Amino acid sequence: MSDPDTEADSLLEGTSGIWQYLLVFILTMVPTIEPFIVIPVAIGLGLDPVITGLVAFAGSVTIVSVIVLAQHRLLAWWSQRTDDDDDSSGRYARARRIWERYGLVGLAFAGPILAGIHLTAMLAVSAGSSRQTTIGWLTVGLGAWTVALVAASLAGVSVLGLT
Template sequence: MFLSKVASIFAWAFLSFWTAIPGGIALGLTPLVVGVTAWFSYSVGVVVVVLLGEPIRAWVMRRFGNSLMGNPNSPIQRAWDRFGLLGLSILAPLTTGAQIGAAVGLTLGVPRHRLLIGMILGAAVWAALITAAVALGLMGAQAIR
């Protein structure tokens, strides 16, 4: 029963990181298990996309060259210039998810090791914050009763 709950949280977090944590706690798992499972699932998603996506990006760049490079004054490029990998690492777990966030990073030319480290650390921070918030919220709700 325990492994099936952990597996369901792993699959849930692979698709929707921040909703899996309250769901896992609602299933009766301890906050630590839920947070680590959600973080690990997100990290697996990042690793899969980066390892599969980097050769594809390299092939596309060899094939089409700089003709794919966009306008340096575009809103996306300006946002990237302003916030960079730190902004992507902080926002991706809550907005786009692991797969799209890693693909965006690859598309914008972030080196593989920096992208992996940034995205995984960003997910660890959010997993800790969300897990703590949900656990403390439940403790507070139980104290009110």
């Protein structure tokens, strides 16, 4: 399997203009790539940090909303493809522990980095949170992560002298 960071880098480098931002939007929706890879790569390649952050945030919120709204169908599909006891990555178990200890608010802030935005969204709504509340808190958490990622990426670019 190839490195998601390298894939995002090569895809973004191979395009220009508005197409780069469209790719940022799309790539933030892809499991394993998500905003934690896309934002630093895009800013490192010289894309505008504010636009990158806004577009990445929009992509993240879009996929979270789709997952929450289509949760029943996604869970049925997932259970057909996997053994419920098999979670070799441990991501679901980490997300579940966060949910049990800190509830939806804790999951909204810690889940994206520890389990990924996709699993976080599925767990939150399957654990009993309402769709609107889940989307609301995950949007707040993703907003905080987006701001942090843009700031950290700008600091990293500055320290590395890439500006």
